[in-house]
Amino acid sequence: MNAPGAPTLAAFAAWSLLSLPAWAAGSAPVGSTPADAWRLCTAAANGAERLACFDEWANKQPWQAPAASAQALPDQPTLPVPAPIVATSAAPLTADPMPADPVVRGCNDAKYSAMTRFWELTEGTDCGTFAVRGYRPMSISVVSGSNVNRLPSSPSPDHQSTTETDYRHTETRLNISVRTKLAKGLLAHTPERKDSLWFGYTQQSYWQVFSPDLSRPFRTTDHEPELIYVYPLSLSLPAGWNWAYAGAGLVHQSNGQSLPLSRSWNRWYLMTGLEKGNDFAVTSRIWKRVKEGALNDDNPDISNYLGRAELTATWNPNRIHTLSATVRSSLGATPRGAVRLEWLRTLGDGIGGGRSNLRLHTQLFSGYGDSLIDYNHKRTVFSVGFSLLDF
Numbered sequence: 441m442n443a444p445g446a447p448t449l450a451a452f453a454a455w456s457l458l459s460l461p462a463w464a465a466g467s468a469p470v471g472s473t474p475a476d477a478w479r480l481c482t483a484a485a486n487g488a489e490r491l492a493c494f495d496e497w498a499n500k501q502p503w504q505a506p507a508a509s510a511q512a513l514p515d516q517p518t519l520p521v522p523a524p525i526v527a528t529s530a531a532p533l534t535a536d537p538m539p540a541d542p543v544v545r546g547c548n549d550a551k552y553s554a555m556t557r558f559w560e561l562t563e564g565t566d567c568g569t570f571a572v573r574g575y576r577p578m579s580i581s582v583v584s585g586s587n588v589n590r591l592p593s594s595p596s597p598d599h600q601s602t603t604e605t606d607y608r609h610t611e612t613r614l615n616i617s618v619r620t621k622l623a624k625g626l627l628a629h630t631p632e633r634k635d636s637l638w639f640g641y642t643q644q645s646y647w648q649v650f651s652p653d654l655s656r657p658f659r660t661t662d663h664e665p666e667l668i669y670v671y672p673l674s675l676s677l678p679a680g681w682n683w684a685y686a687g688a689g690l691v692h693q694s695n696g697q698s699l700p701l702s703r704s705w706n707r708w709y710l711m712t713g714l715e716k717g718n719d720f721a722v723t724s725r726i727w728k729r730v731k732e733g734a735l736n737d738d739n740p741d742i743s744n745y746l747g748r749a750e751l752t753a754t755w756n757p758n759r760i761h762t763l764s765a766t767v768r769s770s771l772g773a774t775p776r777g778a779v780r781l782e783w784l785r786t787l788g789d790g791i792g793g794g795r796s797n798l799r800l801h802t803q804l805f806s807g808y809g810d811s812l813i814d815y816n817h818k819r820t821v822f823s824v825g826f827s828l829l830d831f
Contacts, residue, residue, distance in 0.1 A: 555684045555715045561672035563631040569621045574830040575640045576617035579801055581825025583613045589817045594739045599700045612649045617642040638668040660813040666691035686712045695812045703738050703812045706730040721754040744770050745816045746809040747777045760786045778807025801827035
């Protein structure tokens with residue numbers, strides 16, 4: 441067979457396979473099957489005649505599209521249309537990386553106010569017992585004071601320093617403050633109201649890190665363990681305010697020093713807190729010192745300086761900034777106490793895009809009792825540092 445006929449034969453073979461259903465249905469005339477055409481055309485003398493033969497036979501065929509000439513297939517079962525995929529999680533498939541009001545699930549759900557979450561006043565904010573949480577800000581700050589107490593003294597016998605230490609006015613302050621819930625549902629145990637009993641511990645240290653000539657000593661360290669009972673109130677007040685809680689506590693504070701620097705006292709206190717959403721909060725405490733014998737009293741006049749009550753007002757103008765002011769008063773004939781102004785700025789994002797607990801913390805303090813060794817020493821202190829709030 442000559443080469444020029446090869447493409448035509450290949451085309452014809454392919455066409456024979458495709459058109460097989462049509463012949464099987466009886467559309468081709470008798471005597472004109474592909475086998476007859478093959479025998480007749482291949483008997484031609486040369487390639488040109490064979491090609492002409494195949495072309496003539498092909499032109500006589502009733503060409504139809506395979507779909508039109510094919511017999512209808514039996515009815516097939518109709519498959520159901522797949523349902524759209526729906527997420528089973530309550531969280532959206534995509535999330536805004538910084539939502540306006542992020543929701544943190546669990547006992548820190550942001551649908552509750554900050555004060556309610558802090559003291560776990562409802563069942564929805566209950567984090568369980570013996571979990572470690574933040575209390576007061578945990579911070580590290582650089583402090584610059586208007587003066588520094590180089591000769592601490594107290595009216596008690598043998599409590600007057602005789603050797604002056606050359607402390608610098610600039611130092612570092614370290615704060616550690618944690619708490620844990622010991623019990624819950626003691627008197628109030630409904631889903632909307634949950635009272636609790638807490639243990640807290642706060643430690644504040646002044647470190648003379650900028651005094652290498654003194655080997656950078658810790659000038660003073662205060663230890664403050666306390667027992668706190670919190671009762672939820674949730675009472676609506678005018679102008680959108682809520683009376684959130686009331687409570688009581690017993691606190692011991694000491695500096696762990698020996699004579700003549702030993703300072704310590706114990707006191708009972710009552711406290712309460714009001715809030716207006718997450719924008720405004722007011723907390724207050726009033727206390728009474730537990731009496732000690734004259735021989736054991738390191739600082740008999742401490743209430744006249746460190747005070748008998750304090751009031752704190754907090755304003756959150758937005759999610760980034762927090763402003764607060766604390767006033768402490770002796771409530772005595774000779775007014776003494778202290779004022780503390782604070783500005784905190786949120787740094788970074790929290791877990792899941794929520795609000796971070798890390799803050800730039802700026803503070804201005806003026807008055808008595810910046811530390812226990814300074815309970816009767818007045819000074820003004822400006823500090824800048826970083827704080828980690830409740831966690």
